[in-house]
Amino acid sequence: MNDGGQRRYGPLGRALVIIPTYNEAENIKPIVSRVRAAVPDAHVLVADDNSPDGTGKTADEIAASDDQVHVLHRKGKEGLGAAYLAGFRWGIEHGYGVLVEMDADGSHQPEELPRLLTALKGADLVLGSRWVPGGRVVNWPKHREVLSRGGSTYSRVLLGVPIRDVTGGFRAFRAETLEGLGLEDVASQGYCFQVDLARRAVEAGYNVVEVPITFVERELGDSKMSRDIVVEALWRVTAWGVGSRANKLLGRKPS
Numbered sequence: 329m330n331d332g333g334q335r336r337y338g339p340l341g342r343a344l345v346i347i348p349t350y351n352e353a354e355n356i357k358p359i360v361s362r363v364r365a366a367v368p369d370a371h372v373l374v375a376d377d378n379s380p381d382g383t384g385k386t387a388d389e390i391a392a393s394d395d396q397v398h399v400l401h402r403k404g405k406e407g408l409g410a411a412y413l414a415g416f417r418w419g420i421e422h423g424y425g426v427l428v429e430m431d432a433d434g435s436h437q438p439e440e441l442p443r444l445l446t447a448l449k450g451a452d453l454v455l456g457s458r459w460v461p462g463g464r465v466v467n468w469p470k471h472r473e474v475l476s477r478g479g480s481t482y483s484r485v486l487l488g489v490p491i492r493d494v495t496g497g498f499r500a501f502r503a504e505t506l507e508g509l510g511l512e513d514v515a516s517q518g519y520c521f522q523v524d525l526a527r528r529a530v531e532a533g534y535n536v537v538e539v540p541i542t543f544v545e546r547e548l549g550d551s552k553m554s555r556d557i558v559v560e561a562l563w564r565v566t567a568w569g570v571g572s573r574a575n576k577l578l579g580r581k582p583s
């Protein structure tokens with residue numbers, strides 16, 4: 329995975345910050361303005377799943393007065409993974425060279441984006457990380473921290489992926505990296521979507537770099553975290569781990 333910095337990386341193209349939203353009416357305006365101020369050259373794509381609270385309409389109003397802001401309206405709530413896949417496709421079709429994942433609720437601080445983008449100059453994929461030295465969480469309930477740390481450790485050990493924060497969702501991809509991940513068959517929907525992409529990147533031999541971030545718990549609106557999302561992550565990660573071990577034992581290539 330790590331090439332010791334020997335490889336030469338091409339220049340970064342235009343960046344698109346993709347913000348998936350479901351009922352983020354109170355958060356959408358402030359977060360978009362913070363992104364525009366922090367990285368003025370970047371464009372923003374709000375991927376809204378027809379939020380009943382009118383987030384999509386507010387996003388349209390922002391886009392109407394700012395030609396660097398775009399909105400992807402999706403027909404209904406289909407999960408974070410599906411919204412990102414649609415956003416990536418849109419971004420690649422429109423020629424962006426860098427695709428960024430970022431939550432709408434302020435947990436991922438737009439002011440940290442320049443550091444992620446700088447790191448991407450020498451990497452294929454940059455992960456904002458809560459669990460490397462210098463990374464931290466603010467106001468996060470203890471049970472969420474235990475779940476997140478536990479989920480990362482479980483995934484790291486079972487999948488053999490040398491990443492401290494495998495479930496985080498503040499990430500910057502080069503477009504070529506995304507194109508090399510075989511996204512056509514990604515079925516994971518909730519937070520294990522993030523584990524899925526990280527393990528694909530490591531297996532494909534990409535240089536994945538973790539950059540410390542400060543993750544701040546949302547102040548407005550509600551989390552969409554649910555039991556189903558945790559259960560999905562648990563069974564998928566376990567199935568991937570068992571599958572890859574069986575493949576190794578049988579001398580087969582990873583599927």
Ligand SMILES: Nc1nc2c(ncn2[C@@H]2O[C@H](COP(=O)(O)OP(=O)(O)O)[C@@H](O)[C@H]2O)c(=O)[nH]1
Nearest residue numbers: 348349350375377406407408411431432551552
């Ligand atoms: N488009 C879309 N966005 C979603 C969906 N579920 C969550 N999100 C967004 O994904 C981001 C992270 O979700 P959040 O509820 O804050 O999760 P938490 O931080 O793990 O508690 C937020 O911007 C949500 O609005 C979904 O089904 N569709």
Ligand SMILES: [Mg+2]
Nearest residue numbers: 431433435546
């Ligand atoms: Mg959140």
